[in-house]
Amino acid sequence: MIPPPAHLPDGFAVRLNRQVQVADGGRALIGGAPARVLYLAQAALRMIEDRVVTVSGAGTRTLADRLLEAGLADPVPASLPDADEAAVTFVVPVFGRPAALDRLLASISRGPAVIVVDDCSPDRGAVMEVAAAHGARFIPLAENGGPARARNEGLKHVTTDFVAFADSDIVLDPGATAALLRHFADPRVALAAPRVLGLPDAAGLNWIGRYEEAKSSLDLGSHPATVRPGSPVAWVPAAFLLGRVAALGGGFSPGMRAGEDVDLVWRLAEQGWRIRFEPGARVWHEHRQTARDWLARKAFYGSSAHPLSVRHPRNIAPAVFAPWSLGVVAALLAQRRWSLPVAVVIWAAATWQVARKLTRSERPLRVSAALTGAGVLASLSQTMALLVRHWWPVAVAASVYSRRIRRAVLLAGILDAALEHRRTRPDLDPVRFGLARRLDDLAYGGGVWFGALKGRxxxxxxxxIRHRY
Incomplete structure (x- = not known):
C-alpha cells in the first residue's frame, strides 16, 4: 500500500536531532540520513524556535514533514496526542516456553485483545492453558513455519487498526504501547519500535549478560531516530513492533526464518512509509547468558545477511564508501611514511570539491569540512568493523603473511573495544568487555560467511561504493 499524503495535526512538534549541525546563521542544516545540507528560506527559519518546529498551519506542517522525511528531526513525544490502546491487537508467536508466555501476557494491559499463535510447540497443552488463563485467543498451526509465518497467521485475524507483534521472551514496561501508539498521529508512520533492554533473571546477570545489557543486538540506543537504510538506526527487531495494519499488507516474508524484521522495515521504507524508533518506550528481553546459546544466536543473526542481500542488494552492504573516503582508508592501511600526508591531501581535495557545490552557503569550506570530516570518521569506523567482524576470516588469514595487516587487525580490535567500552560505560571491566566484543564479532561474522557460502x-x-556524496 502506498502511504497517504502527510498531514501532521496541529500541535505536532518535531525537534532537530542531536547530529544536526546548524550553519550560516541557522539557514543551513547539516545532517540527516543520508547526510545533506538543507537550506531554509527566511520564512522557514522563523518557524524554528530552539530547534523545534510546532505545526500550526500549512507552512509549519510542510516544514515539519520535510525535516522528518530528511531524517533531520524527530517528533517531540510530549506533543503527540494520546491514542486508545483498544485499537491494538497483540499477536504473539509461540514455540514452547509457557512460563515466558505467562510472564509476557501478565505485562500486557487488559485493554487490547491478544492472539497467541502456537507454532507446533512440543508442549502445546501448557501453552494453550496459559493463553486461556489470560483470555487470549489461541490459534494452533498444523506445522512449524517459523516466527514470520506465525505472525502472519495471527495478522489475518486482526480486526483493529493497529497490531503489536510481541515475542514470548519479552516483558512490556507500563506505558510502552501507549508511547508508541502516539507516533501514528503521523499518517505516514507504518511501524514504531521501543528500546529493548535486558531482563535480569533471579540470579542476576553474568558477564555475558552484562555485556548484552550494554551492547545487545536488539538495543538500538537511547536516541530517537527515523528507521531506514542509511540511517543511524537502519532496522528494528521484531521482538516488539507496533504496526499500522493497513500498511502491512501480508506482513512478514513467510519464507524467512532470520532477518524477516529487517526485510519488513526495508520494504515499507521503500514504499515511502516512515518507521520510528522511540527509546522512551521500553520493553525487556530475556537475553541469553550461556556462551553456547549466546554465540549461536549471534551466528544466527549473521546468517540473515545472505537472504537479505537477495532481496535488498544495495541495503545490505557491510560498509558504504565514497571513492575519496576509500582512498583515505587505503592510504592509512598502507602504513607508510607517506600514508598520513596522502590521506590528508585526499580529504582536503574532497572538501574543496564539495565546497564548490555549496554555492548557497555563506561559508562553504566550513560546511564542506563538517560533511567530509564526518565521512572520514564513518569510513574509519566501518573499516574497523570490516576487519574484525564481517571480513575476519580473510583478515586473520592475511595477517599470517602480512605484518601490516596484522597490525591493522590488532589495532582495530583493541580500539573498537576501547571506544565502545567508553561510549556504553558497561557494568563490566574493559578486559571481559573486550573479550565479549570480539567473540560477538567472530560469531556474527562467522554466520555471515556461513550464509554467503551456503547461498553461493x-x-x-x-x-x-557511492559515487555521489
Missing part, C-alpha cells in the same frame, strides 16, 4: 554469493560481504 558474497554479495552480503561486499562494500558499496
Amino acid at each position: 554469493s558474497l554479495r552480503a560481504l561486499l562494500p558499496l
Whole structure:
C-alpha cells in the first residue's frame, strides 16, 4: 500500500536531532540520513524556535514533514496526542516456553485483545492453558513455519487498526504501547519500535549478560531516530513492533526464518512509509547468558545477511564508501611514511570539491569540512568493523603473511573495544568487555560467511561504493 499524503495535526512538534549541525546563521542544516545540507528560506527559519518546529498551519506542517522525511528531526513525544490502546491487537508467536508466555501476557494491559499463535510447540497443552488463563485467543498451526509465518497467521485475524507483534521472551514496561501508539498521529508512520533492554533473571546477570545489557543486538540506543537504510538506526527487531495494519499488507516474508524484521522495515521504507524508533518506550528481553546459546544466536543473526542481500542488494552492504573516503582508508592501511600526508591531501581535495557545490552557503569550506570530516570518521569506523567482524576470516588469514595487516587487525580490535567500552560505560571491566566484543564479532561474522557460502554469493560481504556524496 502506498502511504497517504502527510498531514501532521496541529500541535505536532518535531525537534532537530542531536547530529544536526546548524550553519550560516541557522539557514543551513547539516545532517540527516543520508547526510545533506538543507537550506531554509527566511520564512522557514522563523518557524524554528530552539530547534523545534510546532505545526500550526500549512507552512509549519510542510516544514515539519520535510525535516522528518530528511531524517533531520524527530517528533517531540510530549506533543503527540494520546491514542486508545483498544485499537491494538497483540499477536504473539509461540514455540514452547509457557512460563515466558505467562510472564509476557501478565505485562500486557487488559485493554487490547491478544492472539497467541502456537507454532507446533512440543508442549502445546501448557501453552494453550496459559493463553486461556489470560483470555487470549489461541490459534494452533498444523506445522512449524517459523516466527514470520506465525505472525502472519495471527495478522489475518486482526480486526483493529493497529497490531503489536510481541515475542514470548519479552516483558512490556507500563506505558510502552501507549508511547508508541502516539507516533501514528503521523499518517505516514507504518511501524514504531521501543528500546529493548535486558531482563535480569533471579540470579542476576553474568558477564555475558552484562555485556548484552550494554551492547545487545536488539538495543538500538537511547536516541530517537527515523528507521531506514542509511540511517543511524537502519532496522528494528521484531521482538516488539507496533504496526499500522493497513500498511502491512501480508506482513512478514513467510519464507524467512532470520532477518524477516529487517526485510519488513526495508520494504515499507521503500514504499515511502516512515518507521520510528522511540527509546522512551521500553520493553525487556530475556537475553541469553550461556556462551553456547549466546554465540549461536549471534551466528544466527549473521546468517540473515545472505537472504537479505537477495532481496535488498544495495541495503545490505557491510560498509558504504565514497571513492575519496576509500582512498583515505587505503592510504592509512598502507602504513607508510607517506600514508598520513596522502590521506590528508585526499580529504582536503574532497572538501574543496564539495565546497564548490555549496554555492548557497555563506561559508562553504566550513560546511564542506563538517560533511567530509564526518565521512572520514564513518569510513574509519566501518573499516574497523570490516576487519574484525564481517571480513575476519580473510583478515586473520592475511595477517599470517602480512605484518601490516596484522597490525591493522590488532589495532582495530583493541580500539573498537576501547571506544565502545567508553561510549556504553558497561557494568563490566574493559578486559571481559573486550573479550565479549570480539567473540560477538567472530560469531556474527562467522554466520555471515556461513550464509554467503551456503547461498553461493558474497554479495552480503561486499562494500558499496557511492559515487555521489
